[in-house]
Amino acid sequence: MTEKNRMNLATISKFREFGLLGFIVLLTIVIQFLNPAFLTLGNLTDLIKNTAILSILALGMMLVLITRGIDLSIGATLALSGMIAALTVSAYPDLHPLLAILIGILVGVVCGVVLGFLVSKVGILPIIASLGLMNAFRGLTFWVGGGEWISAYQMPSSFKNIATSSFLGINTLVIIAIIIFLYFYYFVNNTITGRQIYALGSNPDSAKISGINSHKIYMIVYTMMGGLSGLAGVLWVSKFASAQGNTASGYELTVIAACILGGVSINGGVGKVTGVLLGAVLLGVLDNGLPLIDVSPFWQMGIEGAIILVAVLFNTIVKKTVEKNNRLRRVI
């Protein structure tokens, strides 16, 4: 390989986000060219609102993936906390919506603590522990709801307003997502715990030797993921004005896809908040844009799968080349 080529790949890995942004812009132009209704204010607001929940979850998942873990139970956690929050507000219609959000987060935190305990103390592989809990939480959701749906007419309007109201002209969902994004940006880059998460993910053994309490970090990461899923659950139910047993079934895959597209490595230690956000936006654009250009909704899953696979392979090839370069440099 020539010197120039090597440089190119190294640059790509450094400015991965720009590449992703470029791809999003390109996709937008193509969709806009095929259907001018795409870049209208109404559609864009819709797109951003839909991406808000996905990006909230993707930020939590990023932390889990950085510690070399995975959480397949978030779809079920989301459904369970959404269901419990919806049941509560339908029983007590005068409840303040903030309290409903709090209840959802609390349920999510409990779910996250259980998973964190299983992963850190009992030592079960994250994929197996979360696969088991996914079933258990999903079953609980059906059980709590008695197999019934909670529909729009059973929810007070104050609860439904959580997703539809706006503050300073910006939708509440988007504001919540922005706050969480800013907090994560600070948490991951500027706090000791945030840096310890990366350290644990890039090399668990040396992290332990250098005095990082790995149990604590795992607990924090999975609890945060649970809490965010709980929050997302309330927002989801409020947005769609219905809580069902199979709410967000399979959504964990979309969330993980957003992370992988955003450059988070499943082997741990790598991942940026901005990248994850772009990954979520890319999926949002695909979700919103493909129906607009008359792609059958049944093709979406296949297209999504193919894009994820390409992103995974691309990540690996770039990483392989960069590592090779580093080794060459060391020899010289």
Place this chain on the structure above:
Amino acid sequence: MSTRTINNTQEFSWKRFFLQWEWMLVALIIIIFLINSSISPYFLNYLSISDATMTFLDKAFIVFPMVMIMIMREIDISVGSTVALSSVVMASLYNAGLPMVLAIGACLLVGALCGFFNGFLLVKYRQLSAVIVTLSTMILYRGIAYMILEDQSAGEFPTWFSFFGWGYIGSVPFILVLFVVMAIGAVLLLQKTVFGRRVYAIGSNPTASRFSGVKVDKIKLIVFTLAGLMAAITAIFLTSRMGSTRPNVANMYELDVIAMVALGGISTAGGKGKMLGAILAVFVIGYLQYGLGLINIPAQMLLIIIGVLLIASVTVTNLRVKGKLQKKKSKKKVKKAS
């Protein structure tokens, strides 16, 4: 010149023989049988017990390769999607006018290809984990199944095709006969052949086995292809039993299969566990589901029970492996002290 021999088999002891995990599973099956027959007077007769196998054995074929995959410290969560894709391909090729026999052949081919693709990606790019590869192909394969059939269902198979799901050989269900034959083959393959010993070697220490000349890549490729092929066999039985197919069939089959393997005592840390344990676990979970069906327990309670069972069995296996290690360590210490 005296020759020293190192025993490669432990001395036989009755205590160790009865402390094996497999006996625990046998005990579980007996308990489930007792409970089932106390719940329903119709449970404890030959017909009911043998016919019950038709309802749960279809996914059990994937257990054989999944045991090997998990012994090698890998995982495959794309098997449910592979079942769906191969089933959809078979049905739509038949509906397009292909003879049924060829459609079944295509089903097996598609399944094997899906498995091979997983294995190929894992072997070609070694830094990729099986979790991420099979997660992506899980979405991809089911996505392709949706592309082919969209929201339609396909079926109207020839009458002889229903033999797979509903047929008997003598008075034994065909699926049970095939399962037993394959189970014997799988036990022999893993426990008695060079290939099987190498699977264990890879699971105990992948790097060491690579350096000692085990063709790790080749074995992984074979096992993952086998997983795809078995998923295709599951697809044939499932489609035959249901009489038609849709892109969303076999949803979450991977969970049931992984739960069966974990309950069978296969350690997720790799290198430990027996094929027989997983085969017994198939019947534990199968008859548990059947029994819960008898007393009209809703399907969602079943979800909770399987989820909890999966976590509990992995925990117990972890503790057993840890306990053995500690015993060995303490023995060594005693020797040193004396």
